Amino acid sequence: MKGQCLCGKVTFEVASERLGIYHCHCSQCRRLTGSAFNAGCFTQADDFKWSSGEAEVTSYIEKSGYHSAFCKHCGSSVPNKSGASYYWIPAGTLDDTSKLEVRAHLFIDSKAEWDIVSSKGTQYKTKPTLEELTTLLHKDNS
Numbered sequence: 001m002k003g004q005c006l007c008g009k010v011t012f013e014v015a016s017e018r019l020g021i022y023h024c025h026c027s028q029c030r031r032l033t034g035s036a037f038n039a040g041c042f043t044q045a046d047d048f049k050w051s052s053g054e055a056e057v058t059s060y061i062e063k064s065g066y067h068s069a070f071c072k073h074c075g076s077s078v079p080n081k082s083g084a085s086y087y088w089i090p091a092g093t094l095d096d097t098s099k100l101e102v103r104a105h106l107f108i109d110s111k112a113e114w115d116i117v118s119s120k121g122t123q124y125k126t127k128p129t130l131e132e133l134t135t136l137l138h139k140d141n142s
Contacts, residue, residue: 002051003093005076010053012079014043014089020103020137021091022121025111028066032077036115039091041100042134048079048087086134103136104128 001019004011019041029038058072059080069080077090091100102121109125111117122136 001099002095003079003089004095005053005071005074005078005093007071007074007076009056009073010071010076010078011051012089013049013051014094015047015049016043018099018101018140019043019089019091019094020139021100022104022106022133022137023102023117024106024127025115025117026107026127027110028062028064029107030112032068036112037105039102041089041091042082042086042137043089045081045085045087048089083130086130104133106133 001014001017002011003014021039021041023037023039025037030036032038053071056072057069057078060068067080069078070076071078076093078093079087079089082088091097094100102118104121105117105123106127108117108123117123128136
């Protein structure tokens, strides 16, 4: 599966063909996206590869530890390393989204008042552990 930023200077590949995605409804994700939630997924670090433009990626790190990586040319969110074992991938940067499936909603207790959370996927009032989330996102539903 391939992906890229808006201007195409940052490109990457993910070895997995099926990724479970989550929607995070927390206030930081809403501010980052300017929308009701942030749609993302995780893949094993061994299954992720930068194709081009890794040097074009810059980051913003909040005092809380919240981390956002983006293309320094177009501002698009791009993948970033999450711990030693995973890469976080913004779902909207993937070229083929036909095999993506929403499996979780995080921080629904702090969602925007105007946000309507879909009934598709497991709902968490705050956030699950990274282990619980990655297990849910990577389970085989076929």
